[in-house]
Amino acid sequence: MPVIRNLGRAASQLLQSSGCGCGMSLVPVRAIGVSPRQVASDASFHSVTFSESDHPRVLITGGLGQLGVGLAKLLRKRFGKNNVILSDIRKPADNVFYSGPFIFADILDYKNLREIVVNNRITWLFHYSALLSAVGEANVPLARAVNITGLHNVLDIAAEHNLRLFVPSTIGAFGPTSPRDPTPDLCIQRPRTIYGVSKVHAELMGEYYHYRYGLDFRCLRYPGIISADSQPGGGTTDYAVQIFHDAIKTGKFKCYLRPDTRLPMMYIDDCLKATLEVMEAPAETLTMRTYNISAMSFTPEELAQEVQKYVPELQMTYNVDQVRQAIADSWPMNFDDSNARRDWGWKHDYDLPELVTTMFSYLGSDSRIAQAN
Numbered sequence: 001m002p003v004i005r006n007l008g009r010a011a012s013q014l015l016q017s018s019g020c021g022c023g024m025s026l027v028p029v030r031a032i033g034v035s036p037r038q039v040a041s042d043a044s045f046h047s048v049t050f051s052e053s054d055h056p057r058v059l060i061t062g063g064l065g066q067l068g069v070g071l072a073k074l075l076r077k078r079f080g081k082n083n084v085i086l087s088d089i090r091k092p093a094d095n096v097f098y099s100g101p102f103i104f105a106d107i108l109d110y111k112n113l114r115e116i117v118v119n120n121r122i123t124w125l126f127h128y129s130a131l132l133s134a135v136g137e138a139n140v141p142l143a144r145a146v147n148i149t150g151l152h153n154v155l156d157i158a159a160e161h162n163l164r165l166f167v168p169s170t171i172g173a174f175g176p177t178s179p180r181d182p183t184p185d186l187c188i189q190r191p192r193t194i195y196g197v198s199k200v201h202a203e204l205m206g207e208y209y210h211y212r213y214g215l216d217f218r219c220l221r222y223p224g225i226i227s228a229d230s231q232p233g234g235g236t237t238d239y240a241v242q243i244f245h246d247a248i249k250t251g252k253f254k255c256y257l258r259p260d261t262r263l264p265m266m267y268i269d270d271c272l273k274a275t276l277e278v279m280e281a282p283a284e285t286l287t288m289r290t291y292n293i294s295a296m297s298f299t300p301e302e303l304a305q306e307v308q309k310y311v312p313e314l315q316m317t318y319n320v321d322q323v324r325q326a327i328a329d330s331w332p333m334n335f336d337d338s339n340a341r342r343d344w345g346w347k348h349d350y351d352l353p354e355l356v357t358t359m360f361s362y363l364g365s366d367s368r369i370a371q372a373n
Contacts, residue, residue, distance in 0.1 A: 055079040055080060055083050056079060056083065056123045056124040056164070057083055057085075057120060057121050057122050057123045057124070058075055058079065058083060058084040058085065058122070058123075058124045058125075058126065059085050059087060059105075059116065059117065059120065059122045059124070059125050059126070060072055060075075060084070060085070060086050060087060060125075060126045060128060061087055061088075061105055061107050061113075061125070061126070061127050061128055061129045061154070062087075062088060062107070062127070062128035062129030062130060063086035063087050063088050063102075063128065064086075064088040064090050064092055064096070065088075065128055065230075066225060066227055066230045066268075067128055067168075067225065067227075067268065067271065067272065067275075068086060068088070068126075068128050069086070069096055069229070069230075070227070070229060070268055070272050071126060071128075071272050071275060071276075072084050072086045072099075072100060073099070074272050074273075074276060075276070076099075076100050078276070081099075081100045081101075082100070082101060084100060084101070085100075085101040085102070085103060085116075085120060085122075086100065086101065086102045086103075087102065087103050087104065087105035087116070088102075088104070088105070088129075089104065089105070089106050103116065107127075107129045107146070107150035107153055107154060108145060108146070108149060108150055108153065110153045110156075110157070113153055113154070113157055114157050114160075117157055117161050117163070118161065122161070122163060123162075123163060123164065124163065124164045124165075124166070124279065125154065125157075125158055125163045125164070125165050125166070126166045126275070127150075127151070127154045127165065127166065127167045127168075128168065129146060129150055130146060130147050130168075130195070130198070131143040131146050131147060131194075131195065132195060132235040133170075133172050133193050133195040133196070133235055133236045133324075133327055134235065134236060134323065134324055134327070136193060136194045136195040136198075137193055137194065137195075137323060137327075140194045143194045143195060143198065144194060144198070147194070147195065147198030147199075147201075147202075148198050148201055151167065151198070151201070151202050151205065152205075154167070155205060155206070155209050155215070158209075158215055158217075159209055159213045159215045163215075163216070164216040164218070164279065165206070165215060165216065165217050165218070166218050166219070166220075166275065166278075166279055167202050167206055167217070167219050168219065168220060168221075168222050168275075169199045169200075169202060169203050169219050169220065169221040169222070169290060170195070170196070170199050170221055170222050171183075171221065171222070171223050171224065171237075171263065171264060171331045171332050171335070172191060172193060172195050172196040172199060172236075172327070172331060173189055173191055173196050173199040173200050173203065173221060174187075174189050174190075174191060174196070174330070174331060174332055175188075175189055175190035175191040175192055175196065175330050176190075176192065176329070176330040177190050178190065178330075178332065180331075180332050180333045180334075181262075181332070181333040181334050182332070182333075182334040182335060182336035183292065183332035183333075183334065183335055183336060184292070184336045185288060185290070185291060185292050185336070185339050186288075191330070192326075192327075192330055193327055202219070203219055203289070203290045206219055206289055206290070207289045207290070210289055216283065217289050218278050218279060218286070218289065219289055219290040219291070220274060220275060220278055220290070220291055220292075220293050220340075221290060221291065221292045221293065221335070222266065222271060222293065223237075223263070223264035223265050223266045223293070223294055223295070223297075223335060224236075224237025224238075224240055224263055224264065224265040224266070225237075225265075225266055225267075225268055225271050226240050226241055226265060226266070226267055226268065226355060226359065227241065227267075227268035228241075228244070228358070228359050228362035228363050229268070229362070231245075236257075236263075236324045236327045236328050236331070237263055237265065237328075239255050239256060239257055239300060240265055240300075240303060243255070243300075243303060243304065243307060244307070244359045244360065244363055245363070247307055247310075247311045247314050248311070248360075248363055248364070251311060251313050251314055251315060252314070252315045252317070253304070253314065253315070253316055253317070254317050254318070254319050255300045255304075255316065255317070255318050255319070256318075256319060256320060256321035256324050256325070257300055257318075257320065257321075257324060257325055257328055258300070258318065258320055258325060259299060259300050259301035259304075259316075259318060260299050260301065261299055261300060261325070261328050261329070262297055262298065262299045262333040262334075263297065263298075263299075263328060263331060263332070263333065264294045264295075264296070264297045264332060264333070264334055264335045265295065265296050265297065265298060265355075266293070266294065266295040266296070266348065266350070267295065267349075267350035267354075267355045267358065269349065269350065270295050270348045270349055270350050271293075273349070274293045274340070274346055274348075277344060277345070277346065278291065278340075278344060278346075281343070281344035285343050285344050286343060286344065287339065287343055288339065288343075291337065291339055291340040291343070291346075292335040292336060292337040292339070292340065293335070293337045293340050293346055293348075294334070294335035294336075294337045294348070295348035295350055295351070296348075296350070296351050296352050296355070297333060297334045297335075298352055300316075300318075301316075302352070303352070303356075304316040306352055306353065306356045307356060309356070310356065310360050
């Protein structure tokens with residue numbers, strides 16, 4: 001790229017011709033810094049392994065979402081509190097701020113993100129910044145910027161600094177022409193939401209960077225994730241979280257999906273366990289860069305029946321949101337995760353009965369659990 005070479009030559013001449021005798025430094029600029037667009041075709045990168053460092057130095061982007069805080073807690077127990085940095089563009093709650101290192105990080109600010117990686121000697125990066133399905137459809141330009149441009153920044157920085165990179169994907173990466181029951185790892189995808197399109201883009205770009213630059217890219221396609229620690233965040237599967245809050249508070253729940261809408265789901269502890277396991281898996285055991293993972297699959301009607309064992313008076317009604325219903329109808333009904341179970345020993349702990357019991361325990365409904373028992 002002649003423009004970049006000319007910029008680099010001009011910068012070198014400027015430094016050499018400085019007659020003031022002072023130490024002159026240039027602020028790193030993306031066009032001049034080393035990135036995959038500029039490395040030789042035979043360049044090779046590798047990730048830091050445990051033989052090179054006692055523990056990874058971890059950065060989590062988008063860390064105040066549904067999964068980031070829980071992942072930080074898990075990783076800090078494993079690697080030490082100060083080795084895991086949580087980041088976001090929002091102000092954290094006090095309990096999050098004082099639980100371990102937290103910094104401001106905007107994934108659309110390449111220079112800032114690069115400085116964070118360099119200054120903190122990051123070796124693992126978990127990239128959770130994204131707009132979810134329903135929110136993304138409401139603001140496509142913002143979703144495109146965060147989910148695609150932000151990803152490009154992360155990929156370039158990860159390749160440049162030899163990071164092990166995890167980017168989550170989703171059931172939303174599939175579309176209406178995909179096989180739905182079950183959905184294998186490799187098949188036609190063709191999603192019809194900006195969220196899904198951006199996740200397919202992430203899967204393919206990560207795989208490309210792996211084969212082109214040797215980037216240690218790892219990705220899991222998450223099903224719907226259910227957690228008691230966070231409020232629903234605009235996803236199509238969020239009804240499976242909201243039903244517990246509403247059952248306890250009002251005894252009534254209005255569902256925006258049809259009662260027979262079957263989707264794969266997972267309790268958050270299983271999700272976080274799988275994420276750590278795939279990141280720790282020896283590279284030679286991975287036969288692919290992106291894996292399906294699953295635990296259970298249910299419909300709103302089946303979930304309500306299980307919830308009613310603890311809240312018998314629960315009144316379940318349906319007011320179908322056509323946008324979310326169309327999204328759900330294009331997604332898998334069941335995930336085939338046999339490759340993850342074979343390659344790196346994935347095994348879930350929570351099925352639907354355990355999930356419901358755990359959710360009520362965390363949400364302060366012990367009396368209901370006692371009655372049900």
